[in-house]
Amino acid sequence: MSDTRPESLSAAIPDRTIRHRVGGEDVVRLVLVAVFAAILYLFVLYPLIHVVWRSLLANDGAFVGLANYRRYFGTPAIAASIGNSLFVSLISMAITVVLAFVYAYGLTRTRMPCRGLFRVVAMLPLFAPSLVQALAFIYVFGNNGIVTRATGFNVGIYGPKGIVAAEVFYCFPHALLILVAALSATDARLYDAARTLGASPLKTFLTVTLPGVKFGLVSACFVVFTLVITDFGAPKAIGGKFSVMATEIYNQVSGQQNFTMGATVSVVLLIPAVLAFLVDRIVQRRQYALVTASSRPLTPRRRPAADWGCFAYCALIAGAIAGLYLAIAVYSLVVRWPYNFTPTLRHYTFATVGGYAPLANSVYVAALTALVGTGLAFGGAYVVEKCRTAWSGLLYLVSVLPVAIPGMVLGLAYIFAFNAPGSVLNALYGTLAILIVSNVVHYFTVGFLTATTALRQMDAEFENVSASLGVPFYRTFWRVTVPMALPSIVGISMYFFLNAMVTLSAVVFLVAPGTELAAVAVLLMDDAGDTAQAAAMSVCIIAIGLAVRLGYWALLRGVSRRTEAWRDPPESTLR
Amino acid sequence: MSAETGRPAAVALEGIAKKFGQFVALSGVSLAVSAGEFVCFLGPSGCGKTTLLRIIAGLERQNAGSVTMGGRDVSSLPPSRRNYGIVFQSYALFPNLTVARNVAYGLETRKVARAEIERRVDELLALVGLAAHRHKYPAQLSGGEQQRIALARALAPSPALLLLDEPLSALDARVRQSLRHEMRALQRRLGVTTIMVTHDQEEALAMADRIVVMNHGAVEQVGTPVEVYMRPRSPFVARFVGQMNFIEATAGERPGWARLGAVQMRHGAAEPLAAGTPLTLAIRPEEIVVGAATAGVENRLVTRIRAVQFLGPFTRLSLALPDGAPPLECDVAASAFAALGVAEGGELTLSLTPEALRVFSARV
Numbered sequence: 001m002s003d004t005r006p007e008s009l010s011a012a013i014p015d016r017t018i019r020h021r022v023g024g025e026d027v028v029r030l031v032l033v034a035v036f037a038a039i040l041y042l043f044v045l046y047p048l049i050h051v052v053w054r055s056l057l058a059n060d061g062a063f064v065g066l067a068n069y070r071r072y073f074g075t076p077a078i079a080a081s082i083g084n085s086l087f088v089s090l091i092s093m094a095i096t097v098v099l100a101f102v103y104a105y106g107l108t109r110t111r112m113p114c115r116g117l118f119r120v121v122a123m124l125p126l127f128a129p130s131l132v133q134a135l136a137f138i139y140v141f142g143n144n145g146i147v148t149r150a151t152g153f154n155v156g157i158y159g160p161k162g163i164v165a166a167e168v169f170y171c172f173p174h175a176l177l178i179l180v181a182a183l184s185a186t187d188a189r190l191y192d193a194a195r196t197l198g199a200s201p202l203k204t205f206l207t208v209t210l211p212g213v214k215f216g217l218v219s220a221c222f223v224v225f226t227l228v229i230t231d232f233g234a235p236k237a238i239g240g241k242f243s244v245m246a247t248e249i250y251n252q253v254s255g256q257q258n259f260t261m262g263a264t265v266s267v268v269l270l271i272p273a274v275l276a277f278l279v280d281r282i283v284q285r286r287q288y289a290l291v292t293a294s295s296r297p298l299t300p301r302r303r304p305a306a307d308w309g310c311f312a313y314c315a316l317i318a319g320a321i322a323g324l325y326l327a328i329a330v331y332s333l334v335v336r337w338p339y340n341f342t343p344t345l346r347h348y349t350f351a352t353v354g355g356y357a358p359l360a361n362s363v364y365v366a367a368l369t370a371l372v373g374t375g376l377a378f379g380g381a382y383v384v385e386k387c388r389t390a391w392s393g394l395l396y397l398v399s400v401l402p403v404a405i406p407g408m409v410l411g412l413a414y415i416f417a418f419n420a421p422g423s424v425l426n427a428l429y430g431t432l433a434i435l436i437v438s439n440v441v442h443y444f445t446v447g448f449l450t451a452t453t454a455l456r457q458m459d460a461e462f463e464n465v466s467a468s469l470g471v472p473f474y475r476t477f478w479r480v481t482v483p484m485a486l487p488s489i490v491g492i493s494m495y496f497f498l499n500a501m502v503t504l505s506a507v508v509f510l511v512a513p514g515t516e517l518a519a520v521a522v523l524l525m526d527d528a529g530d531t532a533q534a535a536a537m538s539v540c541i542i543a544i545g546l547a548v549r550l551g552y553w554a555l556l557r558g559v560s561r562r563t564e565a566w567r568d569p570p571e572s573t574l575r
Numbered sequence: 576m577s578a579e580t581g582r583p584a585a586v587a588l589e590g591i592a593k594k595f596g597q598f599v600a601l602s603g604v605s606l607a608v609s610a611g612e613f614v615c616f617l618g619p620s621g622c623g624k625t626t627l628l629r630i631i632a633g634l635e636r637q638n639a640g641s642v643t644m645g646g647r648d649v650s651s652l653p654p655s656r657r658n659y660g661i662v663f664q665s666y667a668l669f670p671n672l673t674v675a676r677n678v679a680y681g682l683e684t685r686k687v688a689r690a691e692i693e694r695r696v697d698e699l700l701a702l703v704g705l706a707a708h709r710h711k712y713p714a715q716l717s718g719g720e721q722q723r724i725a726l727a728r729a730l731a732p733s734p735a736l737l738l739l740d741e742p743l744s745a746l747d748a749r750v751r752q753s754l755r756h757e758m759r760a761l762q763r764r765l766g767v768t769t770i771m772v773t774h775d776q777e778e779a780l781a782m783a784d785r786i787v788v789m790n791h792g793a794v795e796q797v798g799t800p801v802e803v804y805m806r807p808r809s810p811f812v813a814r815f816v817g818q819m820n821f822i823e824a825t826a827g828e829r830p831g832w833a834r835l836g837a838v839q840m841r842h843g844a845a846e847p848l849a850a851g852t853p854l855t856l857a858i859r860p861e862e863i864v865v866g867a868a869t870a871g872v873e874n875r876l877v878t879r880i881r882a883v884q885f886l887g888p889f890t891r892l893s894l895a896l897p898d899g900a901p902p903l904e905c906d907v908a909a910s911a912f913a914a915l916g917v918a919e920g921g922e923l924t925l926s927l928t929p930e931a932l933r934v935f936s937a938r939v
Binding site: 009010012013014015016017018019020021023025026459461462464465466467468469470471472475479480483484563565566567 | 592593594597598599602632633634636637638639640650651652653654655656657659660661663665667669670671672680681683684685712713714715728729731732734738
C-alpha cells in the first residue's frame, strides 16, 4: 500500500460518509439545536438587524441610505461624542490597568499582610451600578462635595475628569480579577532559573513576569476599554455637558425621540466594541499554556521593601474604595449632606419612586435572569459542544457575540424589535419578561463560555460510553454532566444575578410604569434631585448584592462538601 | 475461520475506507473476527487502528465499506443499537457515581428489576475482584482498579462484542502486566469476542489470538502472535514487532544463497531472484549464534565487538560487520555472555543460522 500515491488513494474514497439511521435521540438533538438557534436568532440577531436597518431610515420610515451617518458626522455637537468616548475610554483603560496590575502583584507575588481583606474590598464595585461610583465622587468632590467645602477648592469633577475617576473605580475589580488570574498562573521553576542565572530583580520582572502576563494585560485592557465605552451610568451622572456615545444615544432616544439618530449612534458604537472583542479573541487564541502538569506554584519570598511598599499602595487603594462606599452610606443616613449630619432613615422610604417596588422588581428580575440565563447558557453550551451539527460553529459565534453588544444598543434594538405594532412579540414589551430577556442576552457570553469550559474539561467519551450502553444522552446529561458541572452552574447563576441587579444600560429603555428597577430608580431620583434617596437605593442594591454573594458562598461550600467524596481523591489512592 | 464453523463471523469488515479531509486514515480494510476470538489491532500512532475501532463502534462514520456483526449489517446503525461494550484509555468512569452505580449504568435503562440489577452488579464486581469497593467513588480507586470497573461496566449488559481502546496505556508498567494477564483470563472465561487496539507489541503478543498489524491505514499482516513474530510478511512488521537486524545483500548465483560483500550466505526459503538483485536479509538479535556454539553451523563470520550493553536478563552486543555495513545487534543471555569470556573490542565468531535468516526483496 505504501507505494500508492496518497492523492489518488484519497480521490478513490467517496467524500460522503455512510449515514446512520436517524433515531429518537437524534430527533431530540436536532430539536434542541433548532430551539437554541431560534432563541439566538430571535433575541440576538433579529433585534440587531433592526437597529442597523433603522439607522438607514428617516424618522418617517423612508429609506435614506447613509444620510443619518452623514448628519451624525456632520453635526459637531453630536460627532464630538465619538472623540469623547474614545478619549475617556483610553485614559480610563490605561489608569485602571496600571493601578490594578500593581494591586494584583501585591496580592499574588508579595507576602504583605491583609491580602485577604484587600482582595475583598477591591471587589466592592462589582456590587454597585456604575453610576453609584459617579454619585460618590459627586458627594466628595462635587460643587457641594465634602472635600470641596472643606478646602474651598473645586476640582471640576463634572466632565471627563469625573467620568474617568468613576470608571476607574467601576472597572477596577474587573481588571483585577483578570490580572490576579494571570499572575497566579506561573511556574516557580522559571524564577528559580532566573535566580540561578544571576538575573537582577528588575531583569527577572522584565523577562519572566511581564511576558508571562502579557495576555492577561491585553485582556484586561480590552475588558476595561469595552466596559467604559459602553457604560452609560457614570457619564450620565457625572458627565455634565460632556457627551459620550452612550449618553448621546439616550439623549437622542429619550430626550428628542429621535430614534433613527439613536440607531445611527448605536451602530457606530458597535464598531469599537466589536473590534475590541475581535482583537481580544485573536490575541487570546495565540495564548499558550504557561502552566503544565509539571509546573510548580510560586510561593512568594519575604522581601520587606516590596512587601511593605505594596502594603502601603494597596491600603491606599482599598481605603479609597472603602471611603467612596462609606460616603454613599453616610450620605443616605444623614438629614442633609454636607450641612446636617444628624442620622436619619427617612431617605429609605423612597416616596418618589413608589417605595420598595423597584427593589422588589430588581430582585425578581435578577433571580429569574439567573435561573433562565444559567439554563440557557449551560444548555446552549451543551448543545454546541455535544450535539455536533454543521451549525455548531455558527451557534458558537452568535453565542459569544452578545458580549460585544453595548447595553444601550441592545436595549434600543429590543424597542425596535418588540415594540412593533402587529408583532406577536409585542406582548413582551413593557413587561418584566423583556427585562429578563435583555439581561440574559446582555450577560450571556460569559455564562456560555464558563459552561463551555466546564463541559470541555469533562471526558469526551462519557457520551460514547453511554451510547454503547444504550443510555440516551439526555439521561447522562442529568445524571453525570449536570452534577459534575454544579460548581460552574452555581458560579454562572451568581454572575447573572449580580449583574442583573446593577445593570442600567440594557434596561434603561425597557422599563415601563410598573416595571421600574432599582438601578433605574437611582438614576431617576438623582436626576430629580433626590440625591439622598438615590444614595439610599444604591446602599440597598449593594447590600442585596453582598447578601446574595454571601449566600452563594455558603451554597458553593455546601456543593463542594457534598461532592468532595468524588472530587478530591485522597493522595494515597491517587494512583 | 468463520468458514470452518459455518457460522457468520462475529465481526466482519468489508472494504472499510475513511478519510479526514484529504488525509486517508483507512484505505479499504477487510477483516473477519470469529466468535470468542481476541483480536488486537497493532500499529504505530496514526496507523488508523483507533479509527477502525471507532468505526466498528459507530462512533466514527466510514466513507465506504460495511460493518457486519453476527451476520447483521450494522453499517447504518447508531452506536446505541450495535450491542457492544467499550473501554477507553481514559476509563471514562462517571466520577459522581459510585462503583456500583457505574456498573449498573447500562442496566438501569433496560427495564431490569432492581434486585436483578444488584445481583448482576455483585456478579461483575466479583468477576473483576472488586466487590469490596462497591460503595467507593472512582477517584478513590487506583488506575488499575478503575480500569477493571470500566471493564465491568462495559460487560454488565452482556454485549456480544467487547471493544478495548488502548485500555492499559495509562497505567504504569507493573499494573499493566498483571492486568494484561487478568483481562485475557477473563475474556477466555466469558468467551466474549474482543477487539483491542494497542501500540504496544508486547501487549498484543501476550494477549491476542490474532494480531492485525496496521500501517498507514492498511493491514500489513494478520496472524497469530507466533506467525507475526516468526514470519513477518514485510520489513515493517519485522521491525515493529520485536527487534530485527537488517543486512543489505544481493542475490547469489545459487538459489537460496545471498552475497554479502565477499561472503556467501545461505538463507531461509524465499522466491528465487536473479543473481545480483538487491535484497535484504533479516535476523532477530536473539537468533544469532555466537562463540563455541557456532561450531559446525553455516554462515559463520568473525566480527569485532563494538559495544556491550548490560540489560539485566540478557546482554546486547553490537557487532561490526565487514565493509562498513551497519552493526548487528545480538542478544546473549547474561550467563552465556560471561561464559564467552570476551569484552568490548574483542573478536567474536558468530553464525547466522540459515533457517532464521529471512529474506525481503528490495531494500528496506
